[in-house]
Amino acid sequence: MSGNSFGNIFTLTSFGESHGKAIGGIIDGCPAGINIDYEFIQSELNRRKPGQSALTTSRNESDKIEFLSGIFNGKSLGTPIGFVVWNKEKRSEDYSNIKDIYRPSHADFTYEKKYGIRDYRGGGRSSARETIARVVAGALAKLVLINFDIKVKAYVRQIGNIEIDKDYSISELENIEENILKCPDETKSEEMQKLIIDTKNNGDSLGGIIHCVIEGMPVGIGEPVFNKLHAVLGKAMLSINAVKGIEFGSGFKAANMYGSEHNDAFFVTENKIKTKTNFSGGIQGGISNGEPVYFNVAFKPTASITGKQSTVNKNKEVVEMKIAGRHDPCVLPRAVPIVESMAAMVILDFLLLQNAYKF
């Protein structure tokens, strides 16, 4: 309840500050007998790790996963899976000058006021480095979802004012990992990368939108009335650092549509009930209808910019500050596996619950 656990049956509890000893977590409720594909899990971590390209922070962390329990002879035991990723390249001295300062649009002020104490080094617990644990759990969830033929894939849809106006299906995203920005439209990707580099050189930062699609969904996943599938997916996404909004299917555009346009007509094909359109985003009444589930997640621009900023300190004095440390000018490329991970965890958790009733 205190905020560091996620899920009901398949659960992640995570810990770790940006410049503490380690980031880690415990995955409880993972089905037993799952083949733990270490290489896959590490590759997922590599997708979010820093220092991948000029687009990301230069903090150099290998982010190697170390499992401490719950696995035996390469298979999950059904017992809790403890894991750590050690923080190696800590440069805590970078932060000594902001010890008493509240950086604008960071969580320095709110953590200090909430807890009466904070680890100011790299944002402490509020750092997106925390999401390492999510990616590990998400990778595991994906390994379980293979058994259900469910696939979760995300990509960058918008950076600043450059956006692609198409929804990609998973079959169209096969080569996405070759793109360092994780954007499936190569021309737009080039433009976006240029925009990021230019913005970084200006000491500024950018936001954007990530699109996520889930295919292979069975009908019947989600728990009305409060734990509707999109409600829990929404919570999952909004819990990711820098996220400001989420929309499912037609999303905000639905506000400006007529019911006659928006309704997804049912039809039958190959003896299966399908819908002709999918404004519902694969969810009706909070329950999956078998169509692809898809949604957009809006990210704000990174709060850490390198220019001079005016702010206040602990003593309520106005101060001028410059943020040192190493930061991403735009978090989206690294956020793609985080979005997928949270989605995979949600889907698996609901799937197991639905499974409970099959007898």
Place this chain on the structure above:
Amino acid sequence: MSGNSFGNIFTLTSFGESHGKAIGGIIDGCPAGINIDYEFIQSELNRRKPGQSALTTSRNESDKIEFLSGIFNGKSLGTPIGFVVWNKEKRSEDYSNIKDIYRPSHADFTYEKKYGIRDYRGGGRSSARETIARVVAGALAKLVLINFDIKVKAYVRQIGNIEIDKDYSISELENIEENILKCPDETKSEEMQKLIIDTKNNGDSLGGIIHCVIEGMPVGIGEPVFNKLHAVLGKAMLSINAVKGIEFGSGFKAANMYGSEHNDAFFVTENKIKTKTNFSGGIQGGISNGEPVYFNVAFKPTASITGKQSTVNKNKEVVEMKIAGRHDPCVLPRAVPIVESMAAMVILDFLLLQNAYKF
């Protein structure tokens, strides 16, 4: 976990189908000694009840609240508060013709597949009539929040293609209840009302956006990393019928802003730390910063439209159908108190948790 409970300390568990005996719920964890202002609670129910105006469904329900427990001599006992609202004007016969039919963009198909059985009368549990329980619990939460000087207020911001482009503060919303549409801009309200009536006459329906603002927030509310304030508010809103999206503060616009624009600069006034702008929407790192919390909630157009539609039935046959029953051409006017109620419950629940640590 099975979806009909909400909250951790202050909790609502609800029950009820649209055409069953009653809608009701149990509020557990309500602080003891709260004065139960029945008139206020009923007035909140009246704000969402059907048959209020030409803009809403003509189903005629008085929606009188009946409390069954947890209250003694007008005060809350600290024990669970059970309550019911009896379903009076049921016209279940309206639904016999859709018994085996899956209405487009309704939850008929998904409920049937999930549970293997469904109450087809008026959508059963998937009906927005379920939200009665939310409004009762929300009204109680508001009665508790008075003790903390926290105010929650929502209004209609957009209907179809008509929108107001201003964020209202609570002091500007004093007369909002006099407006049957719950829109603070009178000119726009007139236009919206006309649009709704016209659309209804065309047998069609409309979506829109509700804006909600919470003022008087103390600093420190919200539980990182998974139960960030906006994550849980987001889940709460997305669990309301017909909601397709939510955005906090700058929201989706943040995707297209630079960090230098988006950062909310801190300053000091009257010995308090405030921010000059509030793109953060009153939340930083998932914790309230004392500024107003505000967000937009997007609603899809009502799935029930009166024109002829093609769909399929249980036997996978294509059928033509017309929806009978009584329906809102646009759910937004009645959804305003529901949005407020969910917000009030979330805020109170987090507030109590934060309170746990004061010693």
Place this chain on the structure above:
Amino acid sequence: MSGNSFGNIFTLTSFGESHGKAIGGIIDGCPAGINIDYEFIQSELNRRKPGQSALTTSRNESDKIEFLSGIFNGKSLGTPIGFVVWNKEKRSEDYSNIKDIYRPSHADFTYEKKYGIRDYRGGGRSSARETIARVVAGALAKLVLINFDIKVKAYVRQIGNIEIDKDYSISELENIEENILKCPDETKSEEMQKLIIDTKNNGDSLGGIIHCVIEGMPVGIGEPVFNKLHAVLGKAMLSINAVKGIEFGSGFKAANMYGSEHNDAFFVTENKIKTKTNFSGGIQGGISNGEPVYFNVAFKPTASITGKQSTVNKNKEVVEMKIAGRHDPCVLPRAVPIVESMAAMVILDFLLLQNAYKF
């Protein structure tokens, strides 16, 4: 979390004061499609209802169950099942004289201090009348458990100083309902009944022990390390009014046994692995091993005795008091179905969770 919900997947949330309008609850997570055998549910309520015999309180309540939701055409919908049992024969005036008095070994003092307010009529929420909701949910759980061939049965093992020294299996308990005391040993039952009547006539009360046995358990039920099967069963039993202790299998006798005596040797019969003895009580490492699960539950004597007692009131004055109202001289006969109900709920809840992992 606030104490009025029980279970994780199959859950009961209950409400109601002894002399309020009603006792009721919401069962969430009940599998869909279960035949709701109203007669059976009512018969379970009848087993715990007051006024059954000279052994029980003379409060005359029919305790008729009324379901409000979650059932359609005689089957469970998978949606929450709301229900009430109306309090009919309230004689609240019986309690006006104890309004400000703390009855010895009752919860008057603790409720008042915890909540700052209490419903003094018949103990309010602390009354065992609350267990009506448990019996309804337990009856439903039993209806589901039929599908798994799991049987739960309890009986009176000890009243005051009279006890039976044998563990009965379910096949030996077939006629137990014909015995008004629910004690399978007829001779002992006679003695116990005489003891209860004599004690009642003396204005005093008695405690005792209920024994419960669960047969047909599959192997693998229970969730180490904190939610071991006996840990959750233990919590369930200790939450019943007047319970002071619980022991599984060998129980407290285990303290005085050698490992060589206590170990349950495995053997194979009819191609199944069984144990020769069952000191483990059917549970090893917190997980069912397929042998019968059995346990003893100790009840204290009813706190309400009719003789004069010295106590204190709100103003910290010493007062002499006599308890009016109608009370059971011994709660055990009526507690038998309550013990079974709690056990059935626990087993079903764990069974569903274990089921979640079958794929």
Place this chain on the structure above:
Amino acid sequence: MSGNSFGNIFTLTSFGESHGKAIGGIIDGCPAGINIDYEFIQSELNRRKPGQSALTTSRNESDKIEFLSGIFNGKSLGTPIGFVVWNKEKRSEDYSNIKDIYRPSHADFTYEKKYGIRDYRGGGRSSARETIARVVAGALAKLVLINFDIKVKAYVRQIGNIEIDKDYSISELENIEENILKCPDETKSEEMQKLIIDTKNNGDSLGGIIHCVIEGMPVGIGEPVFNKLHAVLGKAMLSINAVKGIEFGSGFKAANMYGSEHNDAFFVTENKIKTKTNFSGGIQGGISNGEPVYFNVAFKPTASITGKQSTVNKNKEVVEMKIAGRHDPCVLPRAVPIVESMAAMVILDFLLLQNAYKF
């Protein structure tokens, strides 16, 4: 829900197998600003660690605590506290011969059947080595409880057939740690120690009873109706390895008492309401009444005995076996801090919840 988390506000999630890399956990919801007394925490671990004396297993583990997060400058941050204790002296080869064998009254059979896979080395997750995490969390809970002047203390009351018939108060237990058996009666302690050594030499094992007392309890702790203070304490205790029963206050003796004997009369002293006797065990209606809370916990004899035993293996063949490895002939001396730890966690968790309502 999957069994490895405990608590609602102050929570422990634990991981680790006996012969895996480490035992560890995450404490979430610890109040911020608590001085982390490392020495105290280590001393608590030392109380449960193996190899302390001839009475315990000779497995030689230093059991040094390593904190990974949640602490800054010696104080808790309010963020999750991750920790590990590395398994050093693993002799997994001791277990290769029991790889396919189900040891009597161990969890080998049930884990294998539940999960379809198990770590056979030292019992894997079912080993009492798991309780390291409980002691760490319990030590932290005790550090917080200091702020409330609440003390939790346990001692050995019975080993085999030797028992002390007195309830000790905490002031009488000051020197208990000097006794290697944690028994406050020196004469009985000598006898018990001799019994343990003799039994060990016979290749056998012993059970016993631990008594726990909690003093300084405020009135009002515990959450009826399902989360009564003793219900949750009971679950906590029953979740400890080898526990077979628990009783509060009068416990099983209550079954054989009259109400007129058992009722705890209220009186007033120093302007405080107290009870003359305390058969209630400090709890009435599931809520603490300010008197000491006390209870007995029954432990079965260690399942690992060194003599030859007949059992079955995976292939359902009868086999003769001898248990190698290093084992405690009696777990009670080392279980004392575990009992205290679980009690401290429960009390703190409820205390924080009760605190939530003070405004």
